[in-house]
Amino acid sequence: MSRDTIPGRNIALGTTLALVSLAVIAPLAAVVLSLNGITPEHLARAIASPDAIAAFRLTFVASLVAALIDLVLGSFVAWILVRYQFPGRPVLDALVDVPLAIPTAVTGITLATIYGGHGFLGAWLEPHGIQVAYTQIGVALALVFVGFPFVVRTVQPVLAEIPKDLEEAASSFGAGQTLTLRRVIFPLVFPAMLTGFALSLARALGEYGSVVFIAGNLPGKTEIAPLLIITRLEEYDYQGASAVATVLLIASFGMLLAINALQRRFSLARKMAT
Amino acid sequence: MSVADFDATTIAMPGAPPEHVADGARGPGLVGWIAIAVAALVVGGLIGIPLVSVFAEAFQSGLGPFAATFAEPYAQSAIRLTLLVAVCTIAFNAFFGILAGWTISKYEFPGKTILLAIIDLPLTVSPVVAGLAILMTAGAHTPLGSWLQTVGIKVAFAPPGIIAATIFVTFPYIARELIAFMQEQGRDQEESSLVLGATVWQTLWRVTLPGARLALFNGVILCGARAIGEFGAVSVISGRVRGYTETVPLHIEALYNESSFVGAFALAAALAFTTIAFTLIVNANRKSEHDRTAAS
Amino acid sequence: MSALRALAGALALAISVAPISALAEGTTLLNVSYDPTREFYSAYNSLFKEYWKKKTGVDVSINQSHGGSGAQARAVIEGLDADVVTLALAYDIDAIAQKSKLLSPDWAKRLPDESTPYTSTIVFLVRKGNPKHIKDWNDLVKPGVAVITPNPKTSGGARWNFLAAYNYGLRANHGDDGKARAYVTALFKNVPVLDSGARGATTSFTERGLGDVLLAWENEAFYAQREKPGAFDVIAPRTSILAEPPVAWIDVNVQKHDTAKLAKAYLEYLYAPEAQKLACKFGYRPRLTKILGSCGSHFAQMDLSTIRNFGGWDAAQKRFFGDGGVFDQIYQR
Numbered sequence: 001m002s003r004d005t006i007p008g009r010n011i012a013l014g015t016t017l018a019l020v021s022l023a024v025i026a027p028l029a030a031v032v033l034s035l036n037g038i039t040p041e042h043l044a045r046a047i048a049s050p051d052a053i054a055a056f057r058l059t060f061v062a063s064l065v066a067a068l069i070d071l072v073l074g075s076f077v078a079w080i081l082v083r084y085q086f087p088g089r090p091v092l093d094a095l096v097d098v099p100l101a102i103p104t105a106v107t108g109i110t111l112a113t114i115y116g117g118h119g120f121l122g123a124w125l126e127p128h129g130i131q132v133a134y135t136q137i138g139v140a141l142a143l144v145f146v147g148f149p150f151v152v153r154t155v156q157p158v159l160a161e162i163p164k165d166l167e168e169a170a171s172s173f174g175a176g177q178t179l180t181l182r183r184v185i186f187p188l189v190f191p192a193m194l195t196g197f198a199l200s201l202a203r204a205l206g207e208y209g210s211v212v213f214i215a216g217n218l219p220g221k222t223e224i225a226p227l228l229i230i231t232r233l234e235e236y237d238y239q240g241a242s243a244v245a246t247v248l249l250i251a252s253f254g255m256l257l258a259i260n261a262l263q264r265r266f267s268l269a270r271k272m273a274t
Numbered sequence: 275m276s277v278a279d280f281d282a283t284t285i286a287m288p289g290a291p292p293e294h295v296a297d298g299a300r301g302p303g304l305v306g307w308i309a310i311a312v313a314a315l316v317v318g319g320l321i322g323i324p325l326v327s328v329f330a331e332a333f334q335s336g337l338g339p340f341a342a343t344f345a346e347p348y349a350q351s352a353i354r355l356t357l358l359v360a361v362c363t364i365a366f367n368a369f370f371g372i373l374a375g376w377t378i379s380k381y382e383f384p385g386k387t388i389l390l391a392i393i394d395l396p397l398t399v400s401p402v403v404a405g406l407a408i409l410m411t412a413g414a415h416t417p418l419g420s421w422l423q424t425v426g427i428k429v430a431f432a433p434p435g436i437i438a439a440t441i442f443v444t445f446p447y448i449a450r451e452l453i454a455f456m457q458e459q460g461r462d463q464e465e466s467s468l469v470l471g472a473t474v475w476q477t478l479w480r481v482t483l484p485g486a487r488l489a490l491f492n493g494v495i496l497c498g499a500r501a502i503g504e505f506g507a508v509s510v511i512s513g514r515v516r517g518y519t520e521t522v523p524l525h526i527e528a529l530y531n532e533s534s535f536v537g538a539f540a541l542a543a544a545l546a547f548t549t550i551a552f553t554l555i556v557n558a559n560r561k562s563e564h565d566r567t568a569a570s
Numbered sequence: 571m572s573a574l575r576a577l578a579g580a581l582a583l584a585i586s587v588a589p590i591s592a593l594a595e596g597t598t599l600l601n602v603s604y605d606p607t608r609e610f611y612s613a614y615n616s617l618f619k620e621y622w623k624k625k626t627g628v629d630v631s632i633n634q635s636h637g638g639s640g641a642q643a644r645a646v647i648e649g650l651d652a653d654v655v656t657l658a659l660a661y662d663i664d665a666i667a668q669k670s671k672l673l674s675p676d677w678a679k680r681l682p683d684e685s686t687p688y689t690s691t692i693v694f695l696v697r698k699g700n701p702k703h704i705k706d707w708n709d710l711v712k713p714g715v716a717v718i719t720p721n722p723k724t725s726g727g728a729r730w731n732f733l734a735a736y737n738y739g740l741r742a743n744h745g746d747d748g749k750a751r752a753y754v755t756a757l758f759k760n761v762p763v764l765d766s767g768a769r770g771a772t773t774s775f776t777e778r779g780l781g782d783v784l785l786a787w788e789n790e791a792f793y794a795q796r797e798k799p800g801a802f803d804v805i806a807p808r809t810s811i812l813a814e815p816p817v818a819w820i821d822v823n824v825q826k827h828d829t830a831k832l833a834k835a836y837l838e839y840l841y842a843p844e845a846q847k848l849a850c851k852f853g854y855r856p857r858l859t860k861i862l863g864s865c866g867s868h869f870a871q872m873d874l875s876t877i878r879n880f881g882g883w884d885a886a887q888k889r890f891f892g893d894g895g896v897f898d899q900i901y902q903r
Contacts, residue, residue, distance in 0.1 A: 004381055005465050008474045012377040016389070019370050023445050024395055027407030027438075034410045073316055080313040084302045092314060094554070095321045101553035102328075103503025104401075105523040106542040109530045110324045113331060120327060134778065145320060206400025208506035209523070213530070216778075218763045226402035230510060233406065234766045235723040236644045242410060245403045252398040259398075260391065414649040423649060431650045513650055515600065515635040531773065532608075 028249065034242045046240035047247055051219040052228060056247065059225040062136060063204035066143030071197045073144075074151025075189075081152075082159040100149040104209025111142050112213035134216030139224060142210045147200030154196035158189050195262045202255035206248060325546075332543035335536050343540035351517045352525035352541075355433065359521060360501040363440045367448045367497050368490065375452030375486070376478065380461055390453070396445045405510025408439045431513030436521065439507040444500045448493030455489035456482070488563065492556045499552040503545060596828035597630045599836060602652035604639040604726050604815065605767030606790040610852040611656070617848060618839055622832075630832060638767035639726025646672065646820065653824050653833045656817040658726020658768075660684070661883035663818050677818040686814040687840035688854035691874060692727075692734040694805040695775065695784040695791045702782045706807045707738035710783065711756040718781035719761055720771040722890075722897050726815070727768035729891055731785040734811040736890070737875045741809055755900040776801070787813065788869070789853030806870035814877070 035043075046052060081093055099107065115122045115132040122133060132138045162185060170180040208226040216222035223231075225248055232241035302310060333340055343349055374393065378386060396404065412419045412429035419429055429435040463485070467477040483490070505523040512519045520528065522541055529538035603611055615632040622630055635642065635650065639658035646652045647670045657663055660678060667675045678684045696704050702715055710717050720728040735757055739750030763780060765771040768790055775784040776794050783805075786794070791804045817840060819833035839845055846856035850865040862869075880886040890896045 005461060006380045006468060006474065006477075009377075009381040009383070012373065013381065013383055016370075016374050016377045019373070020389070020392055023366075023370070023441055024392060027404070027411045027442060028395070028399070030410040030416070031403065031407050073320075076309075077313045077317060080310055084306055084310055086302065086307075086310050088314070092317055095317050095325070097553055097557070098321050098325055098550065101499065101550045102325075102546045103505060103523055103542075103549060105503070105505040105526050106328060106546050107324070108505075109526065109538055109542060110328050110331070113535070114324060114327050120323065145324070148320065202398045206398070206403065206506075208400065208402050208509070226400050226506065229402050229406060231766070233409075233510060234638065234641045235721070236641075238410070238415070241406055245400075245406050248400050248403055252395075252400070252403075256391065256395065256398045414647075419649075428649050428651075430648055431645060513635070513645060514637075515633060515650070517633045518600070518635075533777065 031242050031245050031249065035239060035246065038239045038243065042239060043243055046232065046237070046243035051223065052244065054220045055223045055225045055228040055244075058136060058139065058222065059205060060251075062140045062143055062224075063201055063207075066140050066147055066204050067197050067201035069140075069144050070147040070151045070200045071193060074148055074196060074200075075155050075193050078152045078155040078159055082156060096149050096152045098149075099146050104146070104207070107142065107145060107210040108213035111138070111145065111210065115141065115214060133214050134218075134222060136222060138214040138216070139211050139222060142214050143204040143207060146207055146210050147204050150199040150203060151193070151196035154199060155189060155192045158192040159185075162188055191262060191265055195259065198255060198259045198262055202252065202259065205251055205255065328539060328543050328546050331535060331539035334539075339536045340540045340543075343537045344544075346537070348517055348520065349522075349525060349537070349541065352520045352522045355436070355520065356502050356522045358433065359437050359440050360498050362437045363444055363501045364448075364494055364497050366441050367444055368494060370445070371448030371450075371452045371493055372478075372483065372486075372490070374449045375456040376482065378453050379456035379459065380464060393449050393453075394446050396442055399442075401443055401504065401506030402510055404442045405439045405507035408435055408442065408507070408511050412438070430511060431515070431519060433519065435511040436508050436519065439511045440501050440504050443504055443507050444497045447497040447500060448490070451489045451493035451496070452486060455486050459485065488559060492559055495552045495556050499549040503549055596832065597628060598827075599630065599632045599653040599829055599833060600635065600651055601632055601654050601656055601836075602635045602642050602646055602650060603656040604642060604658040605636050605720075605769040606727065606772070606787055606793065607656065608634070608636050608769070609793065610789075610849065610854065613848055613852070614840070614845060617844060618836055621839060621842075621844075622835070632836075636767075636769070638720065638724035638728075640729075641724040641766060646670070651823055651827075652820050653827060653829050654817065654819045654837055656815070656837075658813070658815045659729060659877075659883060660686075660814070660816050661887045662726060663816055664883065666820070672823065673818060673821045678816060681817065681837060682841060683857050684814070685816040685818055685837075686857070687817060687837075688815070688846070688849045688856050690788045690813045690815065690854055691810045691872060692730055692785060692813065693788050693791050693810065693870070694807060695772075695786050695794055696782065696803050696805055698801055698803055700803050700805065704783050704805060707735060707753075707809070708742065710735075710785075711753065711760060715760055715783065716762055716781040717757060717760045717783055717785060718771050718775045719764070719785040720768050721764035721766055724766045725768055725771075727787050727790070727813075728764075728771075729887075730787070730811055730813040732890060732897065733877070733880060733886065734809075735785075737811055737879070738807070738809055751896065751900065754896075758901045788855075792853035792868070806872055809873045809875070812874040812876045 038046075047056075077092075077096065081089065081096075112133060114120050115125070115138060117123065117126055117133065119133075122131075125132060130137075132141060166184055167180055170184050175183070206226065208224070211224055212227055215224060215227070217224075217227055219231075225244060229241045229244050229248075232238075232244065344353075378389070399407075409430055410416065412422060412435070414420060414423060414428075414430055422429060427434060429438065459482075463481050464477050467481045468474070472480070502521075503523060504521075505527070508521055508524060509527075512521070512524060514520055514524055514528070522545060526538050526541045526545070529535075529541070601611060601615075611632075611634055615634070619630055619632070622628060635645075635652075637645070639662050642650075642655070643657060643662035643665050646655060646666050655663060655666065663673075663677060664675075667673050667677060674680075681687070694704055694710075696702070702712075703709065704715065709715065719731045722728040722732050732754065735754050736750050739753035740747070742753070743749035763774060765774055768787055771784060772786060772790055772794055774780045776798060784791070784794075788804075791802075794802055795804065817837050819830070819837060824830040824833045840849075841857065843858060843861060846858045846861040847865060850856045850861055853868075855866065855869055856862050877883055877886060880889075888895065
């Protein structure tokens with residue numbers, strides 16, 4: 001153990017660990033521990049019944065689709081923001097942060113209203129046969145909304161840091177725009193895109209407030225996994241709720257590890273780019 | 275320990291947009307303008323329309339019904355409860371944030387990476403799971419919960435549970451700001467202060483914290499914005515008794531479900547306005563910090 | 571510095587919020603009720619406050635909590651600080667008594683009519699014009715008919731719905747349990763969604779346009795008609811069940827809050843003529859036959875069984891709605 005230049009390590013570290021245990025570890029452990037003694041039939045009913053499987057499938061698939069859409073749209077918008085000056089650019093830039101800033105319940109009721117049958121956009125879409133509210137499309141849309149800033153704000157700084165000389169060097173070697181884009185810029189920005197995608201996905205998996213108003217919540221069709229937890233709680237099936245929650249926690253941990261690994265690689269790539 | 279090490283081991287959250295100089299010499303060109311238009315359409319349609327709608331719906335019946343929402347007793351008790359929860363949450367998380375920032379930046383110990391990862395954990399946990407976690411820890415059916423009830427503290431269906439759940443969800447916000455800042459600062463100032471005869475406490479109060487004021491402020495603002503808007507976790511733990519355990523987001527949900535749309539959106543607009551203002555303040559702070567350090 | 575200020579602020583706010591949560595003065599009641607009673611208790615609370623002010627000169631305030639009856643009962647067991655509970659069926663209050671010992675097990679005898687100041691029944695709510703021609707229980711199992719009912723695990727109304735349906739199954743098949751079971755199984759195959767409470771189910775049907783027929787409390791059906799005049803028809807099947815929602819004060823809590831007298835008076839006043847008339851206005855069948863006679867013309871004449879036909883709530887709950895009971899067996903979730 002190295003000699004500390006500043007005293008008080010043990011108290012500081014001890015208290016820090018105690019608070020982290022109290023605030024984070026203990027509650028999460030309580031969820032998993034509450035599964036103690038659950039019968040296999042109960043567990044099966046909780047996470048493998050048709051409704052549960054449908055809820056997991058909806059949550060995972062919709063989150064994946066939304067994160068992919070965010071990846072494409074977010075990277076594109078980040079590119080535009082970095083590349084060009086144009087009137088209104090600060091407004092566009094500020095708007096990107098909005099989904100992160102506003103409370104999820106506000107997002108939820110607003111999207112449900114706009115895309116509902118009588119809403120500003122819904123009234124326009126539904127006669128064309130596109131129903132957004134109370135469908136899986138609505139779920140994905142809400143997730144696209146909340147995940148959008150994660151991609152933009154992760155990609156933007158990296159794009160901004162790519163030195164102009166890199167592109168100029170490439171073009172002086174005769175490389176056209178597309179080739180430069182593909183071979184020079186894209187590899188540098190790809191880790192950031194991947195990280196942004198992972199962040200967006202992680203957020204989407206656990207999202208509740210933004211989705212629950214527009215989703216419809218029909219078991220077997222438009223019920224997301226977090227809502228399934230609440231339904232089980234309302235039936236006072238605590239262990240069933242914990243079982244679903246544990247599945248989501250495992251997914252969360254997986255995402256956390258993935259994001260950490262990506263960012264480790266990401267910072268290495270950044271170091272190599274400059 | 276440098277900032278780069280920090281980046282590699284925690285989740286980097288989207289921060290303020292970097293200030294950069296786009297290429298002004300070459301104009302966008304035709305393709306460029308079309309691309310800009312598409313981007314504007316995407317952002318405008320995806321984000322702009324909902325943002326405008328919040329306020330449009332809130333004011334659709336005019337200023338009177340909008341203002342009347344806030345005069346309503348249940349709305350007022352929801353606002354009071356939300357403020358109470360936010361203040362308690364910020365107090366706890368600020369205390370922890372200062373402690374964690376100090377511990378991680380001033381000392382060496384094994385497992386720092388793991389500690390940072392655990393602190394970040396609440397960011398990836400679904401808020402509903404967070405609420406469930408509090409219920410499973412201290413609900414009335416648990417040993418801890420029953421004991422707490424004998425000394426008169428009710429966690430589930432009462433403000434303490436809401437506060438605990440909100441603390442969980444917002445736990446990393448202040449800590450991250452302070453850890454990043456203090457790690458960048460290093461230990462030199464503190465070590466000098468100790469050499470000059472100050473105690474650790476004096477060093478903390480007089481040397482470290484004053485310098486970290488901005489980081490602390492940003493963290494508090496972000497934590498507060500998140501805390502007042504928390505919905506999923508509170509939905510699980512709250513019990514939703516009007517006038518008792520309804521926070522503003524829950525009250526918004528209640529109004530919406532009983533089709534009181536003006537009321538729901540009035541409160542929603544107030545919340546959105548507050549949290550967006552907070553975000554803009556933090557962004558401005560970060561930008562000016564960035565400009566300051568870039569210039570020096 | 572800022573941390574201390576924050577703590578001081580928290581303390582100040584805690585003190586200002588305290589009146590909301592402190593019931594020590596004895597002039598605030600929390601009424602934990604089932605889902606559809608929002609409007610009725612809102613009106614009744616005003617009526618009672620006036621009456622109490624006139625009688626004692628004291629201003630009281632009454633807070634309401636609403637949700638599925640089963641869910642509410644469990645919330646009270648979990649520690650929701652109810653002074654009185656006004657739930658959908660006797661079993662839910664019995665559960666509170668058994669599981670938490672918060673009130674006396676013979677609570678039902680403390681007020682007239684087994685502590686049920688009003689009754690109701692189960693009817694059908696359909697779209698205007700009854701496009702699917704739903705006249706009676708057998709129409710509910712026709713293919714292409716979507717039936718909306720809440721979740722029996724959480725909602726009291728849903729359990730009355732279930733028993734009313736099962737009752738029909740028995741009647742139509744000379745008491746054959748197997749055939750009755752087959753009937754409810756077919757019925758629940760036509761159910762697309764289970765809301766947690768009766769009001770949620772009503773909203774699904776009336777606001778979100780789900781389903782062709784809503785199985786509802788009679789009072790809830792009238793509520794829907796009031797909210798959207800001309801949009802629905804109420805169909806009374808020939809047979810149904812007499813739903814008896816009971817009320818009780820929670821002994822331990824009213825001792826704690828010093829509201830024993832107030833809570834008792836609050837519940838007793840439900841039997842007074844003015845309150846009975848109010849209940850009738852909101853679609854509940856009053857116990858006072860005089861009031862029922864004068865205002866009850868909108869209540870259909872039906873052949874009503876009671877919970878006693880099922881051997882009482884204890885038996886019925888275990889048999890049908892307990893873990894692994896009939897509902898669990900027939901409704902594959």
